[in-house]
Amino acid sequence: MKIENKSIYHQHNEIDGNIQKDIEEKKYRRRKRSIMIILGAIMILSLLNMFSIGYYKEDQISLRKYAILMGGAIASSWVIPYHLSYKEYRKKYMKILLIVGCLALLLLVMFGPPSIVPNIKGAKGWLKIKGFTLQPSEILKIPFIILLANVLAKGEEKKLPINKIICNSLIIFIGFAIFICHQNDLGTVIHYGTIYIFMLFLTKLDKKIIIGVTGAGVISSFLGGYFVLKNSEKISGSYKIERIKIFLEGLFRDSYTKNSKVGYQVNQSLLAYGNGGFFGRSYGSGVQKYNYLPEIHSDFIMALFGEELGFIGVFIVIILFFTLYNIIIEIAISCKDSFGRYLALGIGGYIISQFLINIFVTLGLLPVFGIPMPVFSYGGSSMIAIISGIGIILNINKSMFDKK
Numbered sequence: 464m465k466i467e468n469k470s471i472y473h474q475h476n477e478i479d480g481n482i483q484k485d486i487e488e489k490k491y492r493r494r495k496r497s498i499m500i501i502l503g504a505i506m507i508l509s510l511l512n513m514f515s516i517g518y519y520k521e522d523q524i525s526l527r528k529y530a531i532l533m534g535g536a537i538a539s540s541w542v543i544p545y546h547l548s549y550k551e552y553r554k555k556y557m558k559i560l561l562i563v564g565c566l567a568l569l570l571l572v573m574f575g576p577p578s579i580v581p582n583i584k585g586a587k588g589w590l591k592i593k594g595f596t597l598q599p600s601e602i603l604k605i606p607f608i609i610l611l612a613n614v615l616a617k618g619e620e621k622k623l624p625i626n627k628i629i630c631n632s633l634i635i636f637i638g639f640a641i642f643i644c645h646q647n648d649l650g651t652v653i654h655y656g657t658i659y660i661f662m663l664f665l666t667k668l669d670k671k672i673i674i675g676v677t678g679a680g681v682i683s684s685f686l687g688g689y690f691v692l693k694n695s696e697k698i699s700g701s702y703k704i705e706r707i708k709i710f711l712e713g714l715f716r717d718s719y720t721k722n723s724k725v726g727y728q729v730n731q732s733l734l735a736y737g738n739g740g741f742f743g744r745s746y747g748s749g750v751q752k753y754n755y756l757p758e759i760h761s762d763f764i765m766a767l768f769g770e771e772l773g774f775i776g777v778f779i780v781i782i783l784f785f786t787l788y789n790i791i792i793e794i795a796i797s798c799k800d801s802f803g804r805y806l807a808l809g810i811g812g813y814i815i816s817q818f819l820i821n822i823f824v825t826l827g828l829l830p831v832f833g834i835p836m837p838v839f840s841y842g843g844s845s846m847i848a849i850i851s852g853i854g855i856i857l858n859i860n861k862s863m864f865d866k867k
Contacts, residue, residue, distance in 0.1 A: 490797075491864035494790055495857060501787045502838075502853060506533060508780065509839040512768050516752050516760050532843035536850040544854030548862060552609045553616075553802055561606045568599040569642040588646040598844035600643050600651045601835070605848050605855070607655060608662075608809035610635050615666055616802035632663070650832030654817060661812035662805060731756040732763050732825045735770035736777075743773030760841040762833055766825050781822075784837070788815040794860045803859045810852040817845075 510530070517526045551557055572580055572587060580587055590597045611632055618628035636659045640652050735751040738744060749770040752759055759767055769777045788811050795807035814837055821836040823829040835845045 487864055491860055494794060494860050497790055498787065498853065498857060498860075501783050501790075502850075505780070505783055505787075505838050508768075509533075511746070512764060512771075512839060513760065513841060515747050515749065515771060516764075516767060529841060532846060536843065536847045539847060540850040540854030544851045545857050545861075547858065549803055549806060549855055549858050550800070550862070552806070553613060558610070558613065561610060565603055565606050565639075568603065572599050573642065573645055588643075588648045588651070596842070596844075598842070600646065600648055601844035601848050603639065604655070604658070604813055605810075605852055607635070607639050608658065608813060608852075609806065611659065611662055612802055612805035612809055615662060615805045616800075619666065619801045628666070629663075632659070648833070650834055653832060654820060654834055657816045657820070658809060658813050661816060662809045665805070665808045665812075728757055728763060728831060729825075729827045732766040733827055735766040736826070739770040739773040739776075741774045743769070743771050743776055746771050762821065762831070762835055762840065763825055764836050764839050764841070765822060768839070769825075777822075784815065784818045791856050794856060794863075798859055798863060803862070807856055807859050810856055813852060814849060817849075 510533070513529055514526060517529075552561075568590075572590060575590070579590055579592060581589060581591055588598055588600050590599065614631045614635060615628065617623070618631065623631075636655065639655055643652050643655065731751055735749065735756065738750070744750075749767045751770055752767055756763055756766060765777065765780075768780070791807055791811035791814070795804050795811065798804045798807060817834055817837050820829060820832060820834045821840075824831055824834065835842060837849045838846055840846075
């Protein structure tokens with residue numbers, strides 16, 4: 464009789480286990496399907512937007528090249544990040560490979576010949592090889608997140624002292640920041656810092672320490688901005704200082720129109736959004752693409768989107784990105800492995816922060832940083848990094864189900 468009771472108990476456990484497995488499988492498939500649909504929708508909208516620009520800017524934009532880059536990004540994210548287990552990134556050989564690869568790229572940008580490393584608008588942050596341009600600082604955002612996730616996960620697993628975790632993680636951030644600062648690309652350094660702070664906030668470190676450090680940085684920024692604003696007529700300096708000055712003056716004094724050199728882009732971007740209104744001028748009817756707004760195919764691409772499709776169109780894009788971010792956070796929370804959790808959180812923070820920075824810049828709510836719009840902006844480096852990151856997210860999602 465006891466054997467029979469054990470058998471019944473075992474059957475109940477087996478049934479419960481199968482039910483739980485079915486629930487987990489449905490969650491896995493739902494998350495995967497949702498990510499693929501959202502990514503597909505973003506890509507379709509970006510292709511339509513780029514086609515609207517490229518029809519009038521064939522000398523600057525190759526739609527065929529853009530489509531090839533998009534296809535290449537999808538293929539590369541499918542072949543390696545999606546199929547390679549995210550746990551492989553923790554192995555010693557992979558860490559060495561990532562560090563050596565990062566150093567090689569950054570050193571090549573710093574000391575490479577002008578034929579390969581051109582000086583573009585005062586910055587040396589691109590590699591130009593046989594007609595293709597690569598921006599290492601964009602590509603390296605994923606290795607940066609992987610290395611940082613390794614350090615934070617190791618600190619949590621080994622219960623290292625808080626000071627040691629912060630010091631170890633700072634070494635990684637400072638290492639990347641020094642090289643990128645040498646390229647004269649302050650905007651990208653700020654984005655790396657945003658990713659770093661985002662990941663720190665989601666650790667098990669004492670939130671008082673993180674909030675204190677972040678608060679000190681925010682207060683310092685406000686005080687520095689106030690000083691620049693009050694003494695704007697006396698201060699003169701680099702192009703970056705001029706950008707900060709015009710941002711502050713435009714934000715508080717509406718003076719973008721007075722500075723045609725530095726504030727012109729933001730002024731034209733705001734005009735584009737204003738012309739678009741709620742419903743937009745209709746697809747293909749935007750006027751800013753007629754060389755009124757420089758770099759409209761790159762950092763200011765959302766201005767044309769807002770002009771042609773209005774607030775409704777921009778709101779749809781915002782919903783898509785925030786839904787994608789929420790799914791990534793759900794995957795991170797569901798992941799029991801600390802490294803997988805930090806990796807997913809880092810990639811989620813990377814995508815949403817880049818999206819928000821770009822939107823805020825085009826609305827004049829942040830200084831012009833030169834941060835591209837994820838997937839939408841013309842250029843392969845950011846697209847490859849973003850889609851590879853999503854490939855890693857899909858792998859983390861898949862591995863949780865496979866383990867079951």
